[in-house]
Amino acid sequence: MEQSKAATRKESVNNKRVKDSTGNQTKETKEDGSSNPGSVSKPSEETDARYNRLKLFDKVMQKSLEKFVDHASFNRFASTFRPLYKKNPQRMENIHKQFIEELRKTIQDDINRLIEEGRLDFKLNELDKLERAAKNNPNNAWRPSGVPEQDFCSFLMPYYQRQEAYMKLELKKIQAENAALAQKVQAGRESIAQAEHRISTAVEEWKASVTEFERLASSLSPADVIDV
Known part of the structure; x- marks a missing residue:
């Protein structure tokens, strides 16, 4: 019974977050003037990518949340408060349900606040721009070699070479x-x-x-x- 309720709550939260994300994206599109209110158009590739990233992020957060809540199972909760559980098991079960609901709600609020304050939509948009720029750049991106001395020198040497050329001039x-x-x-x-x-x-x-x-x-x- 408890697992079915938790699954129902999880599904409702996911649906709400997906709807909110879709609504926000539609609002941003209308404000930018990229879509005509009188016509129905398919979302662009950039919007799809951002939506998919938000959906993936939400899926990861929800999965992590469920794993975290699973650690606070009723058996562990009852074993921690065994004297109270022996006196009134039904009361202890109700307390555990309230505890799980408050814990889930608090964590979900923190996740939503993190998305809002961290401007996750804007960051994902910047990530899309970086990906497009990387595709148009024929040069290979810099990757660490695993040797800190070499990486540090490869970062500083171009700077010192520019300074040397400037000093010579x-x-x-x-x-x-x-x-x-x-x-x-x-x-x-x-x-x-x-x-x-x-x-x-x-x-x-x-x-x-x-x-x-x-x-x-x-x-x-x-x-x-x-x-x-």
Whole structure:
């Protein structure tokens, strides 16, 4: 009797969850505008995949729930509270039924909350996108080799190689800037050297003119001076 009731409750819960999942998917389809309310269309492959995944997840959860509840059988329950069972077996059986119902309801509520808070529908949709991207990618996906050192190196080496290429590029830029600055400094030094040469030449010419003037002045005698 107890097993038949449990099976009936399980079937009703499964039907309810499947209906809720189907209703939510229909609502999401209407909000997205992908279906016409006036026409009847078959669900797309993506919707079927998500529905199948939800159905599979619900099946796994229900199976795990049943296994967990089976561990709390009436025999174990009665053996734990044997003195009370001996006094009133019928009362103990009613208590066990209430305990199983509350336990099942609490676990089912936790599963529903996990699906809602974890946004399982959205995650399954992302899984579909990853699968489609993997099918379109001809390259093989990365798989661990089983050696942590190699896996770690295979993950870090591309990063360090990109950093090395970036540093080499920056080094070439700095070297080009330094070469341009060196040319400017050399041109400045040559300009200064030419200016110094011109200045020294002008000074020598000035000295020569002063010397010539002094020589001419000293060559004049007093008799050559004309009185005014």
